[in-house]
Amino acid sequence: MNIGDKVRMIRAKEQGVIVRFLSGNRVEIEIEDGFRIPVMQSELVVVSPMEAERFKPSGQAADVRDSLAPQRTATPLGTSAGQILSNVGLYLAYVPQNDRDVALHIVNNTDWDILLTVTEERDNKTRGLQSATLKAKTHSKLNEMYVMERFEQWPTLLFQALYFRPGVGQPARVPLVKRLKPRAQSFFKSKQNVPVVNQPGHLFQLDDEGSNASMSPQADSIKSALLESKSDEGTVTVAKPEAVVDLHIEKLMPGGQTGKSPGDLVDVQLRAFEKNLENAIASGMPEITFIHGVGTGKLRQELHRHLSRHPNVRFFEDAQKQKFGYGATKVTFK
Structure with missing residues (x-):
């Protein structure tokens, strides 16, 4: 199972998408109404992408499906099937x-x-x-x-x-x-x-x-x-970040935070997180660790929310608990 996989519960009717891996062989899934629930991996099965194609509805259900499907204009006689x-x-x-x-x-x-x-x-x-x-x-x-x-x-x-x-x-x-x-x-x-x-x-x-x-x-x-046609394109380079990135505001703003509100400081940390995350993916790094601290937990929550929806993230977990407790997150890429 990977983040983004569509899964169905074995003992219930609910199905959803995996958004996060939890401890104890559990995963967090987002069901259709937007709620997220923790479920044991043993209670889930991955839904095959071919299921909708193989098990097409028939009869009345097919009529409902056809009524909801996007409408296409019939292809006129003598025209190509590839016509727009x-x-x-x-x-x-x-x-x-x-x-x-x-x-x-x-x-x-x-x-x-x-x-x-x-x-x-x-x-x-x-x-x-x-x-x-x-x-x-x-x-x-x-x-x-x-x-x-x-x-x-x-x-x-x-x-x-x-x-x-x-x-x-x-x-x-x-x-x-x-x-x-x-x-x-x-x-x-x-x-x-x-x-x-x-x-x-x-x-x-x-x-x-x-x-x-x-x-x-x-x-x-x-x-x-x-x-505009450009014949002389420059080479785009991406700065490869360190394997461990410290998001403490003292590291990001060594000159001080005068005039900055708490919301401004969180924005600085989130922008640093996003920049280093995307640079790590672009430079081909297999994983990266972010030190965000414990504090009120708001920054950790925002990071985990972003990571749970990122298409290139395989999974993420609390890292180096002996040293940071719940103040660091390790991210592994697909």
């Missing part, structure tokens, strides 16, 4: 997980394969959230959740997308660049059934016809940069 059927239908969906949290889904309800990056913009600072390749008629859940109580503090999201479709004679498409920050009035009126995901959520279309007109000048410059 749907050019628009790229969405951002905020799907409620419980009364408190919403998860972010990117839905590709087009007939194109899409290479997508998502960046968070907050207080003139950017943070890369995720990159993904979405096949036609699929969706991807971002490794990020937002709290409804902090709706006004949600950041602006920047989406950049490249379109691809195999085959001869496929027309080239202009890359998509779109910024989106939901406003309360429009957000709470946008709830509907999310295509492909087939769950209720707050839905926003990213590739609507007016998207280019609504982009800021900065977005236009990014779009131009994407289209």
Whole structure:
């Protein structure tokens, strides 16, 4: 079993996804309603990706399935089966997980394969959230959740997308660049059934016809940069971090923390954690250890929440307990 595997309970009907390994041969799984529960590994079986294909519903269930499936226009006579059927239908969906949290889904309800990056913009600072390749008629859940109580503090999201479709004679498409920050009035009126995901959520279309007109000048410059041909590309280098990274604020800010609030200091620690984590993955390190201390436990909780949703993390565990107690976490990559 690995983090991200879909599993089903042997003695119950619940199923979910493994998000964390616990002590005593237990794992923490996230079930469909967003709750996380600890379960013994011996009480779980891994669900094969082929199950949905092999055990297709029939009769009335098939009718329900077909009614929920994304609608495709029938291919006209004399046209190629590879013809583009749907050019628009790229969405951002905020799907409620419980009364408190919403998860972010990117839905590709087009007939194109899409290479997508998502960046968070907050207080003139950017943070890369995720990159993904979405096949036609699929969706991807971002490794990020937002709290409804902090709706006004949600950041602006920047989406950049490249379109691809195999085959001869496929027309080239202009890359998509779109910024989106939901406003309360429009957000709470946008709830509907999310295509492909087939769950209720707050839905926003990213590739609507007016998207280019609504982009800021900065977005236009990014779009131009994407289209610009560059013959002399520099080599990108990634600084390989140390095997053990100390996140104590005294190490990160040796000059002192004058004028910094507790929230600012936590942000400094989280940014250092994310930078070293991504650099460790990019440089091919098999594992890395973060020293975060015990304190109130907030920093440890935030690190573990991020790690439990990272697609490149195999598992993580408390490290060097004799020396740090519960103040260090060891991360092993896939």
